[in-house]
Amino acid sequence: MTRSSFMTRKELIGFLILAAVIFLLLPAMLDSFRLNLFGKYLTYAFVAVGLALCWGAGGILSLGQGVFFGLGGYCMAMFLKLEASTPENTAIQSTPGIPDFMDWNQLTELPVWWQPFYSLPLALLAVLAVPVVFAFIIGFAMFTRRVGGVYFAIITQAFAAILTILIIGQQGYTGGVNGITDLRTLLGWDIRTDEAKTTLYFVNGVLLFAVLLIAQYVRKSKLGRLLIAMRDQEDRVRFSGYNVANFKIFIFCLGAAFAGIGGAMFTLQVGFMSPTLVGIVPSIEMVIFCAVGGRLSILGAVYGALLVNWAKTSFSEAFPELWLLGLGGLFIAVVMFFPNGLAGVWSEQIEPRLTKLSKRSDTATPKRAAERAPAE
Amino acid sequence: MSDETPKKKSTGLSRREVLAGGTALSAALFLPKSLKAADFPTAEINTTGLAVTDDTVTIGILHSVTGTMAISETGSVQAEKLAIDQINAQGGILGRKIEYIQEDGASDWPTFAEKARKLLVNDKVASVMGCWTSASRKAVLPVFEQHNGFLYYPTFYEGLEESPNVIYTGQEATQQIIAGLDWVNQTKGAKSFYLLGSDYIWPRTSNKIARKHIENFMEGCKVVGEEYYPLGHTQFNSVINKIRLRKPDVIYAIVVGGSNVAFYKQLIAAGIDPSAEKPIVLTISVTEDEIRGIGGENIEGAYACMKYFQSLENENNLKFVEEFKKMWGDDIAIGDVTQAAYLGPWLWKAAVEKAGSFDVDKVREASPGIELTTAPEGYVKIHENHHLWSKTRVGRAQADGQYEVVFETAELVEPDPFPEGYQ
């Protein structure tokens, strides 16, 4: 694989435009509050990029990405909560020094499995490792038995349901429905101020680009091409001597790791983590971000996450009692008329006209054929 | 709207009078009930840049109007809008009309936090009426404390909280629970209790307090079962069988939302009739609002313990119910939380007027001790701990969906969000 095949010129331009949008345009246009909102939307973009790899490239539709997002977020939240629960801050409790919700649930000491989260490196490791281990277990069980398609989607959905019920039920250890709230500082740095939120926005942007570059690398590597081959003709890849399951497990774990990072950044920027981000509804929404952006395009996934969330916020601010109609209509319209999402609109409608305008005959046409939506 | 022009006119007039060194005496003749805006120059009563102009003040309403919680929160929104309308009809607060910005929390806690930030940071609202579930309150709390907002929170809840930025207009758990348990023990001779709830912090904390009270403070009484079901659970036959097996005197149910409907329908279908004297069904989670969904005939005879029932027969309440129906239609049911939400704008008005300022710090300082003699529930007073002194009542559900009040505490019950001996 040569260096130039990592990114074509066109893709490079796409990356640069996105970089300009995230690092220049949005910060210049938006006040601190709106910028923080977009920071929150961008945390979903991590999940959407992972989904673009799993679903778009690999044909694996997971309806349980919220699980990984939530696990990453909870790992981060546990660290922040322990830092916020100093004996001075919690002097009013019957057992000072443990998180408030534990005290409310009559726990008198910190559970053993919370202990590692006193350490930031361990917590950061957990942000990646816990989702990946979960994804590995699920992926191993499913893919080695050649479960895919709709079954896989629904089983992952069941996981989202189970984890939500489990978190809510074990509230002494997890904070229950309320989630882990009132997070204040990261190693003494107050994450609630406007400056901190702006800084976190940029950290988030940088991490997102790191993730995008990894995704781009994977897509362009042999693995990425095998994934597409598997999506379209799994048996032929298998007959060619490849172990299909291992590739699928890998890509699923990678998607989970991305989601975990997104969850951790969500916790940092929003200031709490709750089971409403784990369940079925958010998991499906994450798939929708990816679908709206164009499931084949990792950049499209980012735009999809931004657009859907922005639409959600503005619809609901403008029409608090009717906004669901608009949102539902948007999903149906995307599926019916723009199956390849924003990226499809771009590559099928806008780009050809641009090229015509600039009279440069590109190699866009054969490429598009290769990137058609999967039959399933 | 129609009275806007004359009001502006009088404002202009009085400004000149102020300039001329006149007093508000003549202006007071025009608007006998309210204070005049011109006596309170915006620059003086709003030193922190809130959304206050010479004739308006903007507040936020933050509830779920979509999602699963919309069922419960709709009543609160209606009550708050009614109170705002009434206050405006009386001339507003410090001569300023209240305008509101309504945001949808969409039954989603991060959305609540997002919208709270929007209201405080972007819209600079002077106060917020909002939230319903504990989870939504916990989500917005850091936002309110960071941006020094002021929230009026209407729901009866688990306690264990006392934020300088929140006024809790509903009852905290001990206020609501203890009187009811004592009542059922003393008048019905109940000795054994089966505690049941939806699985989240409010039912669990409430049942914890109930258990402590039953075991430590009620002689010879015991808890024979305690059980939780996931939110949204719809199948209760198993727990009903367990209740049958344990034969408790009282089924103490804190089931919420859609589960409520399923629970009571299945209870009566299984032959446990709430109107029978044993077991007594005692709940703290079913208001008149919920009965509409359950159906009066399915819960007739159950007892509920809270601070307000629509059927209260005092003058304040008769008027409140009448106006509420005028605004929102005749077939409406008004529950405890709806009434508590109605108190929010009025308590805020009283505090602002006492402080002579919209500044949150001054309103906070003025709040403890504020009394409301016009409250539909009778009389309330803000405690130092930002909760309300209020009476606790027990009502018996009727087939028509109303409660018949069968008991009322003689005195106001002191709010005690961190109760000693109940932790």
Place this chain on the structure above:
Amino acid sequence: MFADYSWPELGAIFAMQGFAGLILFSVFVLMALGLAIIFGQMGVINMAHGEFMILGAYVTYLLSNLFADYVPALFSMYFFVAMFLAFIASGALGLFVEWALIRHLYKRPLDTLLATWGLSLILQQVYRSVFGAREVGVSIPDWMMGSLPLTDLIEIPINGIFVMVLAVSISLGVYIMMFRSNWGKQVRAINQNRVMAGAVGINTEWTDRLTFGIGCGVAGVAGSAFTMIGSTGPTAGQLYIVDTFLVVVFGGAASLLGTIASAFSISQAQSIMEFFLSGSMAKVLTLLVVVGILMIRPQGLFAMKLRK
């Protein structure tokens, strides 16, 4: 925990608990049958299944008011009319949705999931705008509430019996339609090989539409029946969706018998565990067991074919 009780008491409790399990079983069957038809026979993931059920519930609500206002004499019988109309209403909506949405998406089954999710949001909002955000109370005729005292200790809820009878008759109806009727033959033929079915003269388009409509209609009947035991509100449909999908997948999507077997095993497991554990834990354990079994046997209990 049983030391304090006499044998007859224990026997009675276990009998009633067994009955509770059967009611749960019937509820699951009713929830899942419509979805099993659509998902199993057409491969379409209908995320708006719960909303089709709630449409049936709202139809029942409207009729209960109508009967109470205009023909109170017949009120005790209205429920049967309501169930029939619920079938018609949900079925008609199903036909329309198939025509407007689903038929364009047969080649992309995962996309039907997104489109029907959008549809479910829209339906929820429509219900909210039309019927209000609050739950509505559906009055049930007196004879359907209450219980039959079998012995001193055993009482059988009448609405439970009703749900069971309904589940059995609808299952039988679906079975007959699927395996004894012309339509059923066509559906199965299309499921096996769409192109060949078309080639031998089956109107595949119309059969698909009818299948989807019937699946939605059955959902409507289920929703109508559930007004007896559950709540009716704009978002109540979402309470059912996970359980429903699990039952169908666990049973092996292609098989109606599998759906019934899976409903039976899940309901019995849940019901037994609920008796010995707290409700929340029982639910989690049931789900974990189901997922665990699915990991070992991903094709579900009864499967016709698995590997592509």
